[in-house]
Structures are given as C-alpha cells and as structure tokens.
Amino acid sequence: MSTLRLALGQINPTVGDLVGNAALCLNVVTQAHSQGAHVVVLPEMIITGYPVEDLALRASFQRSSVLTVTTLATDLKSAGLGNVVVVVGYLDGDGSGKPQNCAAVIFDGRVVARYAKHHLPNYGVFDEYRYFHPGNESLVVRVHGIDIAVAICEDLWQDGGPVARVRDNKAGLLVVLNGSPYERDKDDVRLELVSRRAREANATLAYVNMVGGQDELVFDGDSIIVNPAGDVLARGEQFVDDLVIVDLDLPEAGNNTTLATGEAVVIVNAQSQPLPTLESRDVKVRLNDEAEVYAALVVGLRDYITKNGFKSVLFGLSGGIDSAFVAALSCDAIGAKNVYGMSMPSAYSSEHSIADAFDLAQRCGLNIRSVPIAPMVDAYLASLGLTGLAEENLQARVRGTAVMGVSNQEGHLVLATGNKSELSVGYSTIYGDAVGGFAPIKDLPKTDVWKLSRWRNEQARLAGQTEPIPVSSINKEPSAELRPGQMDTDSLPDYEVLDQILNMYVERDSSLDDIVAAGFDRALVSKILALTDHAEYKRRQYPPGTKVSGKAFGRDRRLPMTTKWSE
C-alpha cells in the first residue's frame, strides 16, 4: 500500500468566465498544495462553467476553453505547483471539431492526458446529446505507483459504464468530476450510488461536485470520498465552497502499463514529498430538510444577482407571505441594505396589509417606499374603461410598470415573488406580478413557503434575533386584494389540497385517474389539471419574467405552446 494525499476542490464557477474560473482553480490548487496534496480533482466543466448550452457549439469558445487549460497548466508551474497532479473539467473537441465534455490531467506545466465523458444525460435539465460528442476510451493515470481512473458525472450513474471497466483495469482510485444539480433528497441518493459504485469498482471513489447557482440550477457541492467497501471517508459541506483533503492508503499498481481495456496507462513522475500532518478526516454534518431547501434558495438567488452584475434587488411588498418570504431570503442572500421594497397600495388594499409590509421592512432592516397606485390606475380607467378581470389585471400591471421604472432609474434587479402553486395554476398576472428578472420562489409550493417562513423565524428566535417575517403575514388568509373581499379560495381549493394534486401531476406525471384513485374529488382534479395546462400554454403565449419550470425542485415541463392535449 502507498499513501496518496487527495484534495477535492468544491468551487463555484461562472459560465463563460474562463479567466475567472481558471483563477479559482489556481487558487484552490495553491491551498491544497499548502496542505501537501499530491492530487487535486476539480469539478466537471469547471473551466467553462456548467451548463454552457449552445456556447459549446461555438468554435471560438471551444478554442478558448482549450487555451485556458493549457495556460492554467503553465501558470500552475510558474506558481511552483508543477509537481501537483491536477484533474480539471473543461470543453474540448474530438479532433474533428465536435465538442466533448472532457477532463484534463495537468502535470509539470502540461496537459498529460485527457478523458472524454462517455455517457451524456439528455433528460430533465440535461441536453448533452445536443452539445457533446461521447468519448469511449478509458483513462488511468499512475501517480506514486497508484493507478487512478477518471470518469465524469453521468458515467457514474450508468450501469456497466466506465465504472465497470475500473474493476477490469484494477485501478486503486476512481475520481469522478461532477456538475450535479441539487434536487430535494438527492444527497441520500448520491451517497448510496457512490458507495455502490465503489464496491462494484473495488476501488476507493472520490466524487467532487461544483457548488453555487447558475441560472435555473443550484449545485450543492456535497463532494464525497468512500473506501472500496463504500464507507464514507470524507464529505464536503453543502452549498458552500469547500476543500476536502484526505490521506488514502491505496494498493500499488505493479509494472503493467497496458490496461485490460487496451489503453496505455499514463505514467506521471510526480515526486513524493514528505507529508505535513493533516488535521483530521473531514465528514461535514448534513443540513436538515428545511435548512437544505432554504440554503438552495439563498445560494440560487445570491449567485443569480451577483453573476448578472447586480448589487441590489427590488420588488413589491404587499404584506402577504410570498413577498415577505422573498424579503427574508433576499436579506440573507445580499444583506438588508441592498434590498428595496415598494408598498403599492390600491383602493382594495387592507390597512393590515400595508402595516404588515412596513413591519416586515422594519424587522428586516430593508429599504421601503410607498407608491399608491390610484393616480395611474385612474388614468388608465379614464382612457380605456376597463372592467372586471381586465381592471384586476391592470392594477398588477401598474405595479409591474412602477417597479420596472424604479429599477431602470436606480439599477436594482427586479424579483418576481410568485410561488409555484399559484404560477402552476395561472393565478398570476402576466406583465403584472409576474414581472421580474428572477423569481426566487417559483419552484416552491405555497405550503412550503409557509413552512419555511415558520422555520426561518424559529432560527431567528433560537439565535436570539428578531423574527424577520411578521406572524400576521404567515397566519392571514391569502388574498390578491385586486377586488373587495377577494380571497384565493374564491378561485382555488385550500393550498394543502392544491399542492398535493400539483405534486402528483407536475412532479410525478400522474394521470387524472391516478390522482382520483389517490382520494381526490374528480371534478376538482379535472379543474386543477385544466388550469395547470392552460397556465402552461398562457405562459408560453405570454412568457412572464422568468421561467416557471421546476428545475431545481421538480420536473421541467416543456410543452408545446398550442397543444390541444389536456390531462
């Protein structure tokens, strides 16, 4: 047996920021080297960020990605890190120009080997058949006499894929580079998979994942190292940058330089250094369910703001629970002094709503201003004579236009505060409350908005801080306040019922009959399904400010715009 000090760099790239991402890589290798790491593994596509979508198809982008990796190699050597073996994900071509999702092995100022991902996921949020050409070769790198096999993300999830070859090739360590987005409860699935594949490969397995928000996705880190029996040796923290370092006792490879699969082993003549003491093996505590979802929301929001170059956010504060929860999230993401709320009361706004909005602002310490909408609404009504639903929607659109005007003037990113339940059934005004560049709770059902609001207040209580969300915003009956005495239950069932039906239909693709069989009223289910399909088509006809597809928290619904199919 021989000892290898392995580091996993769990870092947060930005799509397209090749220079910035390479600088992150250089920084994390520097840190790992200062702790004696022999090998540093970085996530999938860390040089380009992930997902790159159609950028992968641009020849100039592919060339720049390759150039960035070769420059990183020379920069590492110049910084005295040439003796560290670095495995880094990037975009390359297959020789004929077809893009590939690749890993480069860097040593002594050069790229000494590369691996192209075999299995390309093409479901849910993934479209890799569109972007990448699959690889089919195995890669094993011999460092200090230890054979290290390389695989990328989906390669691990497919039975009989490159992992099966690891056993044939008798590698002692399998490193897997990942860009694996957060889903609820995925950490448990991931650990089970990593342990099972380690046993199948009969190898120690190191799984490194990126972290941070990128558009619709949030990456949760959760990097893992397990031994060949599948037992956890180390685990990274969730949702934050982390550097996971362990000493691994691994079998020596012998002198055979050809793999069972036919490829030549890549020999890396890294010098073995005396190892400084390593503190302890590192298994970070898991977040509980509420903390995990809340962290995902905060990270997704914060990174969307900062990666888009904004410093502040702006949204309407109605006094209701959705905007109150978004306010708490925003303050946690970028600090209350960068959060701007607008109270925009109408003739139908209740006194308690206005009071709750100001109470919230005071509790959070955010900026608030009041802009009554009557003068604008009256001007439209005098010119256009709108009534009924058109008048209700007008109020929401006046608020949307007011918020966008202030955003244009002052430079804040506008947030849309709608939740998944109301957006799913179309209980929302296009170009009204749907206005915004990012909708932080669009993937969160209403019942979870309440649950997480109570949880966030409880965290504050436990820490001896002011509860951010007014209790009356949590407890009041939901109302859009677009006409006198209006309640959400005028149009919708209780959210407890609605969310169960939506979960079955949207997340689990259950049919009408399935949902009725689960104990719900057929007429009600029919109505909700029709509303959901209609809302999907309406969204396609008049897309709101942000996508509503539940990528992080549920299934993507990509439906044609003009379909007549309804169930």
Place this chain on the structure above:
Amino acid sequence: MSTLRLALGQINPTVGDLVGNAALCLNVVTQAHSQGAHVVVLPEMIITGYPVEDLALRASFQRSSVLTVTTLATDLKSAGLGNVVVVVGYLDGDGSGKPQNCAAVIFDGRVVARYAKHHLPNYGVFDEYRYFHPGNESLVVRVHGIDIAVAICEDLWQDGGPVARVRDNKAGLLVVLNGSPYERDKDDVRLELVSRRAREANATLAYVNMVGGQDELVFDGDSIIVNPAGDVLARGEQFVDDLVIVDLDLPEAGNNTTLATGEAVVIVNAQSQPLPTLESRDVKVRLNDEAEVYAALVVGLRDYITKNGFKSVLFGLSGGIDSAFVAALSCDAIGAKNVYGMSMPSAYSSEHSIADAFDLAQRCGLNIRSVPIAPMVDAYLASLGLTGLAEENLQARVRGTAVMGVSNQEGHLVLATGNKSELSVGYSTIYGDAVGGFAPIKDLPKTDVWKLSRWRNEQARLAGQTEPIPVSSINKEPSAELRPGQMDTDSLPDYEVLDQILNMYVERDSSLDDIVAAGFDRALVSKILALTDHAEYKRRQYPPGTKVSGKAFGRDRRLPMTTKWSE
C-alpha cells in the same frame, strides 16, 4: 412492371389534437380513394402533431396516440376505405414504454406493420434524443406485388442509414414521412437530397411533408416524388394543404419474402381496382424568394392565432414600418375586420406618424382607435420622478399595459411588432413594445421588412388593389420617438450594415475576427457583438412576450443566462 397509384397527403395537424388530426387523415384518405389511390402516405407524427416536446414522455399521451391510430384503422374500414393502404406517422412505445417516432401501416381495419425512426435529429430546432428511442429495423410492405420501403425524415438525411438498406432490400418505392420545418432556400436543398437518395436507393422516392404553423415553426409542405434517376414526377404546393397523386410504374418484387437485412416482408393483400383516369402529373410552380418568406410569415401567424383559439389580433400602430408591415400581414392572415390597431401618441410623436397610422388603417380596412398616453405617463412621473432612459422605457411600458388591458377586455391576441435586427441588439423595451403573445416578424431583419413591404405593395399594384402600406412609412428614417428628435441611427449603424454583421454573427456563428476580415470596422463589430450578447442575456433575465430565437429563419441561440463569455 406494375402500376401503383400513390397519394401523398400534405396536411396541417395541431399538436395534441389527436381526434382532430385523425379526422384530417380520414378526410384526406377519402379524397385520395375517390381518385383511385392504392396507397396514401401521410406525414411524420401527423396523429399527434409535431413537435410534441415533453408530451412524448407522458404515458397517457402515448397510449392515446396508439388508440387513435387503431381507431382510425377501424374508422377507415367502416367508411369503406379498408382496401386502401395508409401509412401514417404517430407516437408509439418500444414495448418497454420508451417513446418512439413511428409510422403505422393500416390496411383492412388494422395496423399491419409499424416502423420506428432510426435517426433522431438533435440540433437546431430538434431535440429528438430527449423524446424518442431510436428504432433499428427495416420495413418493406408488399402491395400489388410491389415492395414499398418506409423511412422517417432524418433517416433520409443520414448517409448510410435506412436509405442504403433500401437498395440491399431491392424495394421499388421508398416512402418517407416528414415533419420538416421551413428554412430559407431549404426547398432547393431538399430536392437535391431527395434526388440523390433516390439514385442511391435505386428506387422511386416519395417524400411527404406536413404543412402549417406550429408555435415557432412553419412547415412548408413541398412534398416531392422522384423516379430512381432523381427526376421530379410530382411536387406539392408550398405552405398550403395539398394532395399529390401519381401513377407509378414500378418493378415487381418476385416471391422472396425475406429481406437482405433479415426482416420478413409484410404482405398486404390489397385488391387491385380498375383505375379511374388521373388528370395529369402534378408539379406545382415554386414561389419566388419574397413570396416564400411572406407566405411563411402569414401561415405562421394565422396558425398561431387559430390554434390558440383566438379570432382577432391587437397591436400598437406607431406609423412606423414594423407595425405597418405586421398590419398588412395580419390582414392577409385573418382578414382586416379581425385586426385591431391602437394609435398611442405621446408628446414626442410626430404629426406624420399619427397620420401614417390612420392612413394605414384606412388602406387596410382594419379597426383603429386612438389612446394618447400623456395622462398615464404623467401619473407615473408625478409618483416616481423617472428621467432619461427610465422615462423613455416608461412610455413603451404604458403602451404595453394599455394594449394588454384592451386585450383582457375584448379577447384579442396581442402581437409584438419588433423585428429581428432591433431585438438582436436589444433596441426594445422589455414589458413595453416587447409585450405580446406572438411576434410575427421577430425572425425578419429590418432590411427584409422594407424589402417585403415594397414587394407586398407591388403585388397589390399588379392586382389593381390599394397598396396596404403607406409609402411614407417605408421611406421615413426609423425612429422610436421616445425623446425629441430621436433616430435609430443615434444608437445603431445603418440597418444595411447592422443586418450583414448580425447575419454573420447570429446565423453563421462567425467570430469577431471573421467579421472584421469580411471588411467591417473592428470597433463597430465589437460594439454590435457586445450589444447582441447583452440583449441575449437581458432577454433571459427579463424574457419579452415571445421568443426571439430565429427558428424558422435562422439559428436558435440558446445561451446561458448569466454567461460572462462575449464574442
């Protein structure tokens, strides 16, 4: 040799309207039978419509598609059409529930054979790897002793695919079912391909394509029949329903019932009927370039309106060329009495603009009303104190809100009138002029808006009709009229230059250096490329009313929202 009367049904389905699409099929088979057709071939996925996107993944949708085909088979028999061999595209499963893009052969009230598409396109507007599982078997059906091979769309485009097997299998006729969207000049490419494949297959080749608009796509029909030498025997009309019928003299197959590729020949015992006289071979005249693009725009707009259940459209009429051209298109699509325009002058609107809008309305016979925006704009300015660009955008948003209010009240579909040039560089206000459920000229560069406006007026002159578009709208210098004396050229180069740069960057993926090498000023190109990338990101941050991706007329740009990459 034996004579086969073959009919191609070039028809217009609606995605998800299974019952309606099956009725279209029954209708066209009835027509074909009345003219003595032995075999009727219908387009790819005609039962479900195309593209079905994630509907393909719904088990209940797959079941309904299969049920619709079996019902169509019994309905055909009940209607006395059991002796006609009908080949029809639909969604089926591979046995384990994975969706497949299939063709069914119907005869005597039953599905007697099925074929699953081998090659799944996954580029540009296609995402078939996401939706379908590929087939790998050949299908040859023997009718009247003639062997007919079946393939679907992309199977024809791939070298060495099922078409290569047709020669091995010695089929006399290859029928290809297509859902092939219109692109500029694609008819020439398509004809060249069909002729080449016929020679390779040494078979007569019949190519049937659907027609009509479906969301972002327009299908142009253009069904083609060529002999084994590649000479055109018949060709369908572009952009309209058509039934192409020919008598083909084809070689008899002999008695071998096993194909070279191993599959059994499917024998269909259709009775040969005495053939009624067939008028003549049918080679429809091609449209010229302007007529082709204009037809695509009219069909795309008309089908979007009607398939979404609208009867009328509404948009702002500024007196400028874009809204004037959209007005002419709309009147050609659904008739002037269903077209509603709103003149919404501000303090910065010129007298001639207002006059041009009313002149247009009179020339076209469409409905127009005037809603000056000063009262609404003044109310916002008094409440919010906006200046500069925020004030400019406010005017556009007040117009957007006014148009949406009238749409809500009266039920019209709102059209956004922006062209591809200004949308590409972000010369547009989100939630302002970008408001709308469909943007009919979003894929048309400004220089083409002028060119087609002149062409449309010329068509009217030649027909002795009133020219729909005021000459002053065509000839005036473009201005958004959001501040005194504002001209597009304050912010942008001449559109002749802009459109050439955009064509290279957006359609052809040329790099900055490529475009400079073509003779454009580096500083100008840099600016335009930065504007284009920024507009793409802004659109993702605040999506406008409709997608801007140039699907019918150019390349789809799917870029990440927060990328830092720019070139």
